[in-house]
Structures are given as structure tokens and as C-alpha cells.
Amino acid sequence: MDEPVRNDNQATSTEAVRSLLFVDDEDNILSSLKRLFRSQGYELYFSGSAANGLQILQQRPIDLVVSDMRMPEMDGAEFLSRVAEQWPDTMRILLTGQADLSATIKAINNGQIYYYISKPWDDNDIKLVIRQALEHKFLEEERRRLLKLTRKQNEDLTELNANLEKKVLKRTKELRKALEYLEKAHKSLQTNYDTTIRVFSNLIELSEDAIAGHSHRVAEMADGLATRLCLTEQDKKNIVHAALLHDIGKLALSSELINTPFKSLRPKDQQAVLEHSVIGQTLLMALEPLQEASQIIRSHHERYDGLGYPDRLSGEHIPLNARILAVVNDYDALINGTLESSAFSETQARDYLVENKGSRYDPAVVSAFIDLLTEIQDIDEATMILLSTKDLATGMIVAKDIMTKNGLMLLPKGYVLNQKVIDQIRYLERKYETTFSVSIKKPARD
Numbered sequence: 001m002d003e004p005v006r007n008d009n010q011a012t013s014t015e016a017v018r019s020l021l022f023v024d025d026e027d028n029i030l031s032s033l034k035r036l037f038r039s040q041g042y043e044l045y046f047s048g049s050a051a052n053g054l055q056i057l058q059q060r061p062i063d064l065v066v067s068d069m070r071m072p073e074m075d076g077a078e079f080l081s082r083v084a085e086q087w088p089d090t091m092r093i094l095l096t097g098q099a100d101l102s103a104t105i106k107a108i109n110n111g112q113i114y115y116y117i118s119k120p121w122d123d124n125d126i127k128l129v130i131r132q133a134l135e136h137k138f139l140e141e142e143r144r145r146l147l148k149l150t151r152k153q154n155e156d157l158t159e160l161n162a163n164l165e166k167k168v169l170k171r172t173k174e175l176r177k178a179l180e181y182l183e184k185a186h187k188s189l190q191t192n193y194d195t196t197i198r199v200f201s202n203l204i205e206l207s208e209d210a211i212a213g214h215s216h217r218v219a220e221m222a223d224g225l226a227t228r229l230c231l232t233e234q235d236k237k238n239i240v241h242a243a244l245l246h247d248i249g250k251l252a253l254s255s256e257l258i259n260t261p262f263k264s265l266r267p268k269d270q271q272a273v274l275e276h277s278v279i280g281q282t283l284l285m286a287l288e289p290l291q292e293a294s295q296i297i298r299s300h301h302e303r304y305d306g307l308g309y310p311d312r313l314s315g316e317h318i319p320l321n322a323r324i325l326a327v328v329n330d331y332d333a334l335i336n337g338t339l340e341s342s343a344f345s346e347t348q349a350r351d352y353l354v355e356n357k358g359s360r361y362d363p364a365v366v367s368a369f370i371d372l373l374t375e376i377q378d379i380d381e382a383t384m385i386l387l388s389t390k391d392l393a394t395g396m397i398v399a400k401d402i403m404t405k406n407g408l409m410l411l412p413k414g415y416v417l418n419q420k421v422i423d424q425i426r427y428l429e430r431k432y433e434t435t436f437s438v439s440i441k442k443p444a445r446d
Contacts, residue, residue, distance in 0.1 A: 018134050019043040019061065023053040023079065024068040024095065033066070036123055037130075050079035057083065062090050064133055066117075069096040069103065077107040084112045089140075091133045095119055176283075213403045214332055219243035220401075221328045221369075224376065228368050229324070239321040242296035246325060249280030249297075261341050274309045277301050292321075300325040305359045315362075323362040327353060327369050330360075346373075384439045389429060392422045392438060399439040410436075 020042045022033045030046045037044055045062065047053040050071055056062070065083055067076040080092045094116040096104045104116050114133050117126055222243045226236045253276060257269055265273065277298050284294035299313060299322035306314030330339055334352055337343030344352065350370055357363040384399035394417060402411040402425070410425065429435055 017041065017043050018063045019045065020130070021045040021047065021053060021056055021062045021065045022067075023047045023050060023065065023071070023076070025049060025071045026068070029068065029095075036127070040127065050074035050076070053079060054082065054086075057087055057090070062087070063137060064091040064093065064130060066093045066095060066130070069094055075103075077103055077112065080107065081112045089137070091137050093117060093129065093133060095121070214336065214338075215244050215247060216401055216403065217332050218246070218325070218328050221332070221372070221376075222324055225324050225328060225365070225369050225372050226321070228372050229320075229365070231320070235321060238292040239296060239324060241290060241293040242300070242321065243325055243328070245284065245290070245293065246280065246297050246300055246329065247276070248283055249276035249278070252276070252279050261337060262339055264341050274301070278310050295319065296321045296325055298322075300329060302326070303360050304362050308360075318362075320362075320365075323365050327361050327365050331369070384441055386437050387440050389422070389426050389436055389438065392417060392425070392440075394419050394422070397441040399441045402436060402438055404434075 020037065022030055022044070023046075024030050024033075025048055027048065030048070034044065034046060045056050045060075047056055050067070051074065053065070053067070057065075065080065067079050069076040071079070076094050076096070080094060083090055083092055092113045094104060094107060094113045096116050097119045107113050108116065114136070115129050117129060219240045222239050223236055226239050231239070250273075253272065257265065257273055260269075262270065262273060277300060281294040281298040284290045284297070287294075296319060298310065299319055302308035302311065302313045302318045302322060303326075304315060304318070304323070306312050331349050331353060333339035334344040334349040335346060350373065353361060353366050353369065357366045387396075396417045398411050398413055398415045398417065401413050404410060410428075411421070415421075425436060425438075
């Protein structure tokens with residue numbers, strides 16, 4: 001009975017027909033199962049022994065196996081255990097009588113079966129269990145497919161980095177292609193949208209070493225400041241997206257302009273840099289979910305006294321999210337030496353913000369940000385520890401995004417380390433002759 005049993009009502013769409021294998025040494029049981037499932041749209045196979053069932057599995061892919069518990073030579077538990085070893089993706093269900101309860105519990109505890117069904121079964125129950133098992137298998141396949149697709153996207157974006165140092169025209173064309181790709185990714189992977197933006201932000205920053213990690217740092221601080229100012233969840237999402245992409249317009253500039261502190265540029269070059277916020281808004285206009293973020297990007301270089309650009313807005317006429325981004329962006333730029341002619345210390349950067357309250361910056365936003373920086377410093381000291389990779393261990397939780405020196409995010413905050421990932425990080429250190437310092441959450445005290 002190992003030939004497939006087909007049904008005239010099987011689906012003819014592109015959806016794959018699922019295959020089921022029933023194994024039982026009693027012909028009447030197999031006949032009952034055949035009658036029950038022949039109209040359900042599955043491809044059916046039947047076997048009177050476990051040995052023959054294994055042969056069928058070797059000859060063709062099977063999505064789900066239903067096996068009787070009591071069979072001569074090899075019982076159902078042992079048979080399904082072998083199936084699990086050789087075909088782990090095949091779902092496994094055990095048919096069992098009341099007398100086999102202890103053996104069934106042992107099989108469940110050993111993780112060899114998905115579900116067990118007692119004899120005699122209820123027709124509706126067994127059909128429901130099989131349908132749920134196949135749905136479980138489909139969801140697991142879909143999860144793997146999406147993970148594979150995400151890895152492929154990351155690889156594609158990394159590969160694009162090799163061409164980002166070429167002429168401005170070519171960089172702009174590549175950027176437009178990446179934006180089209182980003183829009184498609186948003187439609188097909190809605191749940192991964194935020195991650196996709198972060199990866200795209202990496203792509204922008206990989207083009208210039210001088211700003212490596214800048215957007216990620218600004219996004220994290222802007223998110224914290226928006227929370228402190230009691231903004232809505234949607235507003236917080238908009239400001240994070242804007243922070244990650246706020247320098248997108250600089251891809252139209254030369255490397256020399258980007259890497260030179262703004263105040264050290266000639267007036268003509270300063271004007272070219274001033275236009276990057278408008279270019280950034282223009283590039284994002286076609287993406288509906290980023291409309292609010294694009295407006296924040298346009299206005300994040302406005303000044304509270306009205307002397308900013310591009311629209312000379314002042315005071316509360318500047319969107320609050322843009323006022324927040326202006327403070328956080330300049331703070332990070334001061335520390336990295338991309339705003340003034342030399343880099344500031346954290347204390348000097350804080351003093352600069354305070355000195356420019358009411359002129360460059362919203363006073364309330366600056367005050368809240370200074371409080372946030374103090375709080376972050378206290379929290380960091382109390383809740384996390386900085387470790388080298390040789391001290392990492394399985395189960396540790398990443399407290400801050402792990403970034404490469406050129407701005408590529410390796411692991412996000414909150415990731416739980418396993419040995420495979422730890423080995424990969426150590427391998428990258430050896431291969432690229434670099435070192436990573438990893439912020440780890442301190443374990444909670446009892």
C-alpha cells in the first residue's frame with residue numbers, strides 16, 4: 001500500500017499539495033484512514049510496517065507521518081525516533097491505545113513526536129490535529145524562508161558598499177535602486193521594516209568612515225529623549241526613522257565635504273552642505289511610511305531663533321521631533337569633531353548645548369536631554385558591564401548594539417548570545433585584526 005492515493009478535488013493552484021504517510025500493521029486501520037483522508041486534498045501513502053515506512057521516506061519527501069504505537073519488529077516510538085533523526089522537518093504523530101500511555105509519555109518527553117491521538121479516534125479531531133500540524137510546519141518553513149531572505153538582503157546591502165566611494169552620479173543611482181528595494185521589502189516583510197531601515201542606515205554610513213555609527217547613536221538617544229518628553233509611539237517611531245536616515249542627502253556630496261568640519265568649509269561648500277536636508281526629504285518622498293520622517297529630516301537644521309535652514313522656521317513653528325533631532329545630532333557631531341574644527345569632550349558638548357539654549361536649540365529639549373544623559377550614565381554603570389570577546393559566554397544579553405569601526409551593526413541590543421555567534425565575533429576579530437568591546441547586561445540580583 002505504498003503507492004500514493006490522489007483525490008480529484010486536489011488543489012490545482014500554485015500551493016503545494018502536502019504529503020501524508022500512515023503506518024499501521026492493521027489493514028482495517030489503514031483502510032479507515034484512507035477513506036477518511038482521500039477527499040481532503042492530500043497526497044497519501046500507506047505502509048503496513050515501520051521498515052517499509054522508512055523505505056517510502058527514503059524515496060520521496062513526506063510532510064507528515066502518522067504511526068501506530070504497537071507494531072511488530074519496531075514500535076511506533078522507535079520508528080518516529082528514526083524519522084526525527086533522518087528527516088527532522090517531517091511532522092510526527094503517534095496513534096496509541098490507552099494501554100500504551102506510559103510509552104507515549106516517554107516518546108513525548110524525548111521530543112520525538114508533535115502530538116499523539118488516542119484510539120479510537122474522532123474523525124474531526126484527527127483531521128484537525130493533522131491540519132494544525134501542517135500549519136505548524138508551514139509557519140516554520142516560512143520563518144526559515146524569511147530569515148534566509150533577510151540574510152540575502154544584508155549580503156546585498158553589504159556588497160553595495162564596495163561601490164559607494166565612486167562618483168556622485170553613480171552613488172545617487174545606486175541609492176535610488178536601494179530605495180526601491182527598501183519599498184519592496186516594506187511591502188513583503190512588514191514585521192522586519194524597522195530592521196530593514198537600520199540595515200539601510202548602515203549602508204549610508206559605510207560610505208564615510210568619519211560618521212561611522214553616528215546615525216545609530218543619534219537614533220538611540222533621540223528615542224530615549226522622545227520617551228522622556230512623553231511623545232506618542234508613532235512619533236517616537238518617526239523620529240527614530242528620521243535619525244537613522246537624516247544624513248541620506250549627504251550621499252550626493254563629495255567625501256571631502258562630508259569629512260571636513262562644517263565651520264572649516266568655504267562659504268560655497270557650506271551652502272552645498274546646507275542643501276542635504278532638502279535632498280534627504282526629496283529622496284524619501286516616494287515612500288509613504290516615511291513621509292513624517294522626511295519632514296523631520298528637512299527641518300532638523302532649523303534654529304530656535306529662526307536663523308537655521310532651509311525654511312528659517314523659529315520656536316515652536318519647528319516640529320518638535322525636528323527640535324529633538326537637532327539637539328541629539330549636534331551633540332554627537334560635536335563629540336566626533338564633524339561640527340566644530342575639533343572634537344569636544346562629553347562635558348564640553350553638554351556645555352555647548354546649554355550655552356546655545358534659546359538661540360540654536362529649544363531650551364526645554366536641551367534640559368530634558370541633559371537629564372537623559374545623566375540618567376543614561378547612571379543606568380549604564382548600574383546595569384551593564386564592558387567585556388572583551390574572550391570573556392563572553394552563552395546566555396549573556398547584549399546591552400548595546402555591537403558595531404564595527406566602519407558603522408556596520410553586527411548584533412542588536414537585546415540579542416542573547418550563543419556559542420556559534422561568539423565564535424563568529426572572535427573569528428571577525430582575527431580576520432580583520434581588530435577588537436570588539438561588548439556591553440553586556442549585568443545579571444539581576446536575587
